[in-house]
Amino acid sequence: MKAIKKCAAVLMSAAVAVSAAAFAGCGNGISYAYPDRVSVYETTGTKSSLLSRKTSLTFSPYEEEDYTRQTIHISTDGLYQEYTGYGATMTHASAYLLMQADEETRMAVLNDLFSREGANFSVVRIPIGASDYIPGDEYFTCDDMPAGETDMSLEHFNLDNDADIIAVCKLILQINPEVKFMASPWSAPAWMKTNSALVGAGSLKEDMYEVYADYLVKFVSEYSKQGINISMLTILNEPSVGALSYPTMDMTGIEAAYVTQYVGQKLDEQGFDTDIVSWDFNYGSSSAGYADTYFEMLFEEYADTAGVYSDTVGFHGYDGDGYSNPTTMFGLKDGIQKISQDYGKASIITEITESSANNDFASNLTYASSNIVVNPCAAQTDLDGNVWNGCTGALYWNFVLDGDGQPTPASHGGNECYGVITLDAVTRQGQTVYKYSKSSAYYAMAQVSKFMYSVDGVPCRALAATTDYVDLNVMAYYRNDGAIIAVVCNTNETNNAPVDIVIGDQKISYNMMPQSIVTFVC
Numbered sequence: 001m002k003a004i005k006k007c008a009a010v011l012m013s014a015a016v017a018v019s020a021a022a023f024a025g026c027g028n029g030i031s032y033a034y035p036d037r038v039s040v041y042e043t044t045g046t047k048s049s050l051l052s053r054k055t056s057l058t059f060s061p062y063e064e065e066d067y068t069r070q071t072i073h074i075s076t077d078g079l080y081q082e083y084t085g086y087g088a089t090m091t092h093a094s095a096y097l098l099m100q101a102d103e104e105t106r107m108a109v110l111n112d113l114f115s116r117e118g119a120n121f122s123v124v125r126i127p128i129g130a131s132d133y134i135p136g137d138e139y140f141t142c143d144d145m146p147a148g149e150t151d152m153s154l155e156h157f158n159l160d161n162d163a164d165i166i167a168v169c170k171l172i173l174q175i176n177p178e179v180k181f182m183a184s185p186w187s188a189p190a191w192m193k194t195n196s197a198l199v200g201a202g203s204l205k206e207d208m209y210e211v212y213a214d215y216l217v218k219f220v221s222e223y224s225k226q227g228i229n230i231s232m233l234t235i236l237n238e239p240s241v242g243a244l245s246y247p248t249m250d251m252t253g254i255e256a257a258y259v260t261q262y263v264g265q266k267l268d269e270q271g272f273d274t275d276i277v278s279w280d281f282n283y284g285s286s287s288a289g290y291a292d293t294y295f296e297m298l299f300e301e302y303a304d305t306a307g308v309y310s311d312t313v314g315f316h317g318y319d320g321d322g323y324s325n326p327t328t329m330f331g332l333k334d335g336i337q338k339i340s341q342d343y344g345k346a347s348i349i350t351e352i353t354e355s356s357a358n359n360d361f362a363s364n365l366t367y368a369s370s371n372i373v374v375n376p377c378a379a380q381t382d383l384d385g386n387v388w389n390g391c392t393g394a395l396y397w398n399f400v401l402d403g404d405g406q407p408t409p410a411s412h413g414g415n416e417c418y419g420v421i422t423l424d425a426v427t428r429q430g431q432t433v434y435k436y437s438k439s440s441a442y443y444a445m446a447q448v449s450k451f452m453y454s455v456d457g458v459p460c461r462a463l464a465a466t467t468d469y470v471d472l473n474v475m476a477y478y479r480n481d482g483a484i485i486a487v488v489c490n491t492n493e494t495n496n497a498p499v500d501i502v503i504g505d506q507k508i509s510y511n512m513m514p515q516s517i518v519t520f521v522c
Helices: 014-022 092-100 103-114 160-175 206-225 253-269 285-301 335-343 361-373 440-449
Strands: 038-044 052-057 070-074 085-089 123-128 180-185 230-234 275-282 312-316 346-351 393-398 421-428 431-438 461-463 465-467 472-478 484-490 497-503 506-512 516-521
Touching: 038 440, 052 506, 070 472, 070 484, 085 440, 092 103, 092 160, 092 421, 103 160, 103 421, 103 431, 123 160, 123 206, 123 393, 180 206, 206 230, 206 253, 253 275, 253 285, 275 285, 275 346, 285 335, 312 335, 335 346, 361 393, 361 440, 361 472, 361 484, 361 516, 393 440, 440 484, 440 516, 465 472, 484 497, 506 516
Parallel strands: 070 497, 085 123, 085 393, 123 180, 180 230, 230 275, 275 312, 312 346, 346 393
Antiparallel strands: 038 052, 038 516, 070 465, 421 431, 461 472, 472 484, 484 516, 497 506
16 A cells, blocks of 8 residues: 555645536526426425425516516526436435335335436435444444454455345336435444444554455445446545444545545446545535545546546535535635535535424425525525536435334434434224325425436536525526426515516516425426
């Protein structure tokens, strides 16, 4: 292994500048034909509408701004980030609950999640080994060995604990063959780590970097044999989370760069087109420092392939708000802006959850819009009016949990996360039946994802949408069938929002309810 070098704090190489320019918005814009009717779908905080189809609208001439209304301008002059999509994690706990349910309920849930008639979610994150959400009490990886033993050739690698996940993923692909899969490890096997344990602080032993890379690539290969293509792979979930009561592992940006290079080369050799998603933790000042170290190491040590293996940076949402703030208190660009402008990389929100901290549907709906689903995934405008790429999509945490936020091991210490879907077994007249409900996160994402799909193999791309009204979250994207999709959230708790959405010299008008999200298929 090469000696680890001390890297400078800030990276701005010519190679990165070229990459950033390549990722900028397309200046050619689009040619747009106004439709005869605009379809409207609405979710309200009162639940009076839940992804409900409303009366269609028609365009009318736009002459000048009406200051009694709240105007949104959508530009057709440029296309920005391609969208990966929306979804959540199919943890072992989620897959277990689905497979415990009767077939009718299981398929109803999966259709509500992945079909065009449902939410049309298009990204599924899968743990490599155990996360903190498993149905039993014993944490595991895909290659566990007795204490003191190693398995350098990975002869004992297995997917024995993944039977439910694999079964559910195959059902998902039957419903939506375009679904993309992302895989994330919470820890390397204990025998690869300095503390020889899954739980608690510990990092990779220096002689295990390449073996760990083999382990990750083996997972991609074995899932491929099951007909499940892993198109995105993170090196490690939450690499600086510290010692917790479930599997974790520490990894610096420099260590991640070495592992990325090993993994990328091995994926190439085996013919896998898999994007390595770096970081996979909270945004902000800590992610900026990690990114500087990580990308500098790649460009310094591996100039010939730097940036090839990792096209995307993953962010979690557990460290306050403000993915899109132009600056932080340290004078640094926030996560997605820095990744887009300084490194020319895409970004995606890989984890956030609803929890018992707040059970209010309306406020969770508008929080999701402001911080996860709409604002971060819109094409962003900085303080100087320059447009740059936002996130390519967003994932919540567990797809499915029960009403108590279970199952998770008792040793976890009272985790109180909720699933995108709540699925409970109830006894009626001596019979066990299953019921399920959809969270505000489901509806917030579905207001975007239901209409976001490739046409003739061309993915949706962001358009710039702007407004001066602080109560409105807005995003717009272009679909290759010629449609412009506008998603607007009124975050105000008490006041309606009379909005005019302007495209070119035409507008549509709608009166939005307080704490509501409305999608316009134009």
